[in-house]
Amino acid sequence: MIRSLKAVLLATQLVAALAAGAVQAQAQDYPSRPVKIIVPTPPGGPVDVIARITANYLQAALGKGFVVENRAGAGNTIGSKDAAEAVPDGYTLLYSSASGLVIAPLLHADAGYDPLKSFDPIALVGESSNILVVNPAVPANTVQELVAYAKANPGKVNFSSGGIGVLPHLIGEMFKARAGIDIVHVPYKGGGPSINDLVAGNVQMTFEGTSVLLPLIQAGRLRALAVTTPKRIPQLPDVPTMVESGFPDFVSTSWTGLLAPAHTPQPIIEKLNAAINDGLKTPELKTALERLSNAPLGGTPADFTVVIKADLAKWSPIIKTLGLDKQ
Numbered sequence: 001m002i003r004s005l006k007a008v009l010l011a012t013q014l015v016a017a018l019a020a021g022a023v024q025a026q027a028q029d030y031p032s033r034p035v036k037i038i039v040p041t042p043p044g045g046p047v048d049v050i051a052r053i054t055a056n057y058l059q060a061a062l063g064k065g066f067v068v069e070n071r072a073g074a075g076n077t078i079g080s081k082d083a084a085e086a087v088p089d090g091y092t093l094l095y096s097s098a099s100g101l102v103i104a105p106l107l108h109a110d111a112g113y114d115p116l117k118s119f120d121p122i123a124l125v126g127e128s129s130n131i132l133v134v135n136p137a138v139p140a141n142t143v144q145e146l147v148a149y150a151k152a153n154p155g156k157v158n159f160s161s162g163g164i165g166v167l168p169h170l171i172g173e174m175f176k177a178r179a180g181i182d183i184v185h186v187p188y189k190g191g192g193p194s195i196n197d198l199v200a201g202n203v204q205m206t207f208e209g210t211s212v213l214l215p216l217i218q219a220g221r222l223r224a225l226a227v228t229t230p231k232r233i234p235q236l237p238d239v240p241t242m243v244e245s246g247f248p249d250f251v252s253t254s255w256t257g258l259l260a261p262a263h264t265p266q267p268i269i270e271k272l273n274a275a276i277n278d279g280l281k282t283p284e285l286k287t288a289l290e291r292l293s294n295a296p297l298g299g300t301p302a303d304f305t306v307v308i309k310a311d312l313a314k315w316s317p318i319i320k321t322l323g324l325d326k327q
Contacts, residue, residue, distance in 0.1 A: 027267030030090055034065035037093045037258070038086075040079030040100045042072040046211055046292065050126050050256050051095035053288045057279045058272070068095070074108070075165070076100030081112035084119060088261040090268035094119060097256045099167050102311040106319050107165045115312060119259040120269055121304035123276040126294030127255045129229040130171055131213050132242070133222040134205045135198055143226050143245035146205070147179045154182040158203040162191035165324050170315055171207040171228065171252050173322060178247055198222065209254050210235065210293035228252040235293055252314075255297065257304055273301060 037055050041047045048070060055066035071079030080100055086092035094101075101119075105111035113119070132143065138157075140146035150157045159176075161169035164187045176183050186203050188194040191212060197203050199221050207228065214235055216222045226242045227233050230251050242250035258276065260269060279285045280296040289296050319325045 027265060027271055030268050030271060031062055031064040031066075033091065034067055035091050035093060037066055037068050037095050038079045038083040039068055039070050039095050040072060040076040040083075041070065041097075043070050046128070046209060046254070047095065047097050047100070047256055049292060050289070050294065053285070054095065054125055054258065054276070054279075057282075057285050058275055061275045061279060062271075076104045077108055077111045077113075080104065083259070084113035084261055086261045088120075088264040090260060090264055090272070092261065093122070093272075094259045094261075095256065096259065097254060098311050098315075101259070102308060103165065103167065103170070103315055103319070106312075106316055107324055115308050116305070118262055120262055120264050121301045121308065122258040122260055122269055123273045123301065124255055124257040124297035124299055124304050124307065125276060125280070126289045126292070127229075127253045127297050128210045128292070128294045129227040129233050130168065130207045130209060130252055130254060131217070131224050131228070131236070131239070132175070132205065132207050132226045133198070133213055133217065133224050135201045135203070136220065136223050137201055138204050138223070140225065141223070143240075143242065143247070146225060147181055150179070150181040150183055155184060157181075157183045157205065158186045159183050160186045160188060160194040160198055160203040160206045162194050163187050163189065165319070166191075167252070167254065168194070168207045170318055172205075173318055174250070174252070175207070175247075177318075177321075178250060207252075214293060233293070255307060256294075257297070259304075269301060 037051055039048050039051045052068050055068050058066045071082055076099060080094060080096060083092060083094035101115050105113060105115055134140060140149050159172040161172060169185060172185060191208060194206060195208060198206050217224045224236055224239045226240055226245045228242050228251060232241060277298045280298045286296050
């Protein structure tokens with residue numbers, strides 16, 4: 001009996017050792033064929049553009065094709081669900097942002113994936129600020145002046161966004177609650193129409209991404225009051241943060257990063273993570289991100305998980321308060 005138990009134990013250990021060796025060998029050969037990166041947004045947007053920059057770098061660094069495939073629709077959930085259900089062998093990956101990975105499954109009951117359980121984070125790549133901007137006709141040059149103006153005109157200040165539940169909408173609602181002001185959300189079918197109406201003066205303010213707003217700010221068509229990053233951004237050194245403007249802990253950044261389906265072999269995750277971190281130290285990748293007003297991030301998969309958990313903790317109560325959860 002004892003001998004048979006020992007034999008079973010030895011056999012189990014042997015199988016485990018062989019499996020571990022096979023996984024390690026698989027990682028050493030990885031990638032041996034092209035890798036597909038699913039992007040759950042349409043072509044041409046910030047997430048898609050940075051995904052393609054990352055894919056081009058990984059192709060050059062690892063010697064095989066990394067091909068971006070856009071699967072947009074249903075608030076980022078179609079492509080994300082497809083990636084979550086893919087074979088976890090490292091040959092289908094997901095490139096996403098807080099909007100697709102964190103906010104969408106909080107909004108949609110049928111999203112089909114969980115931010116923490118469905119994916120293995122690989123690495124954060126870039127981070128950009130959101131900027132609080134107003135139409136130049138609004139008599140406010142600081143956040144505090146905007147708050148005073150809104151309090152003097154309750155219900156008359158409108159803030160735009162690219163749709164209900166998108167990040168600019170949620171940031172605007174967070175500002176409304178923190179400042180104790182009565183401002184009205186006006187949703188549009190996309191960020192473009194939202195910003196166009198702000199420039200035209202049909203709405204008074206919004207929070208949007210740096211890459212979209214910078215040209216309009218520099219041309220004087222919009223006025224920047226604050227950024228939502230922890231520190232001021234190089235592109236707008238004279239514009240204070242929301243924290244400096246009297247709103248402690250008012251931080252919201254737009255990050256993007258690479259993930260794999262859950263249970264992807266750890267050596268493959270580590271290989272991709274190392275490649276991205278090495279790339280973010282190169283002038284080529286850093287410059288490409290800076291052109292899009294993104295700061296390079298990098299870090300470990302555990303760092304990425306911390307960011308996801310922090311965003312879940314931040315946005316879940318706001319979404320529930322607005323009655324938007326699991327629509």
